[in-house]
Amino acid sequence: MSLTRNILFSTTSAMLVMSNVALADVTLDTKYGKVTVKDDVKNVVTLHEGALDVMSAINFKVAGSVATRGSDTVSRYLAERQPNIDIVGTARETNLEAVINERPDVILASPSLSQEQYNMLSKIAPTIVPIGSDYSTPFNWKAEARLFGKAVSREADVEKAITAVEERAASIKQKVEQTIPADQRTAYVARWMPQGPMAMSKNLFAGTLLAATGFTAEDGGLIKAGRPHSSILSLENISAIDHDWLFLATLNEDGKAALDAAKDSPAFSRLNVVQKDHVATVDGQVWSSTSGPLAAHVVLDDIERLVDNQ
Template sequence: MSLLGGLGRSAGLFLGLVCALPVLADDITVATKYGDVTVSDKVERIVTVHEGALDAAFALGFEPIGAISTRGGDGVASYIQETAKNVNIVGTSRETNLEAVIAQRPDIILASYRLPAEQYALLSKIAPTIVPQGKGIRPDGWIREMRVYAKALNREQKAEQIIQAVADRAAQIKTQLETKLPADQRGAALIRWMPQGALVLTTQFFTSGLLAQAGFEVTDSGLIKRGRPHSSPLSLENLSKIDNDWIFMATLDEEGQKALDAAKQSPAFARLDVVKRDHVIPVDGQLWTSASGPIAANAILDDIQNVLDSKVQ
């Protein structure tokens, strides 16, 4: 073969590659905690290693193939179990099973802003891994995450519609609450009951934010140190510190529920004004204190609406 002929063949190959470039131009670049990540605009196999990411992916119209289990459970949270019945478990909130992730052959992995760098380094070798830039615990954190996941999944317009729908629904409930409840009867606290005692959750929590959007005045009684998600466990003798107009009381598992049932038999619990008014509202801990995302938000708003319908005249 002549040199000229070889160059001609090389030029033809080069032109062929150039012609193929428009396909790559459809890829999406996402700004993440660990730098820009490029993903295909047509991902199909999605693995989520964050409960909020699973929620967001389903809300955006996808069916993830892998997810982590919820806190206090062996599978996904009860509120989304039916929707996610075909999802394979690839770890827990504390530890991701890398072999299980690899077995799913993901096109993309959606993670929490809390994902450590060493775990990111491992997961990103399996598939493009999307880690939103975090700003700590904030009531609107789910919205920030939703927008990053939607960018990666090429569903940005749908995400904005979903976010607005949640805000609109919360505003509708707030209008009802303000009509039914006087301003001095809207105080609320979110409590997770553990075997060690009651934990007051921060007002910056996802669910606390929804309670506030729906018209409650959420407080933490000054029991939470700055930057912490919850207080230290309260003894029965200190329960008076959490007394309020309303308490939304969550348990994550059977042990927590048993501890709460035992506490309810104590004089200290019975003396609380909120107990005397029958305003202690039991809620699903997996939903109210572990989940996040628009599907979770609507399920929580369902619970708040039920409280207004059943407890407020």
């Protein structure tokens, strides 16, 4: 065989190998077993706010998604990244017909998706459900992000987004350690509803970021096993979340109005954390309802702002 023929044969073989690699399926370990996805995914539907965040972080256009809690559309911080996105339900209820109309190549779902819902959705398209949703242990948002990245063959992009969060959190931690004494870093996150505040589990997304920046996330033992938050606290019992730092999350205008009203009450103004000016009002759609690299930067923005103002 001549040198020219050797080169042609080698080049052709390489192209065939590349072609075979490009067309290879991707098999993922999920909550409901192994799921295979084609590696040329174009149409994605997300039934989980964290999944939409991950896709937005890697600039992957999503066809349809569920509305965020407290809204009839996606979270404010994602709206510009996903313009004209179709809404296919809420976090609690999926519109199957709307999902079918999107003709998805893959569906990215929440760890809390039930077996019954999975069985229906998996008939529409491969459905990816992350493993684990136990609130008694820290929620592994990074593993979830990597799973979703693998589902659309964009692992490297997701890894880059995660690294950026880790590096920024480490930088803020240095600032926290230089600014705040070690015995004054206990922080609570509460979601303020129209009926009153609920303490959020220290193991949720925001709690893990507080820990990464040098704080000690707490929930005061107010959370029942397997639950993401406490029952509603009355203003008389709000002292249960009175410690070094307090992040108050509101989901919508009703919650914000209730928080504004509470701030005028003697019970609120007497809190030590209020008197020390260690309270921050934050976006509940991010702090208490989602996860992902972009949400992480929003949370880190709020943490850094509060520390800088001390």
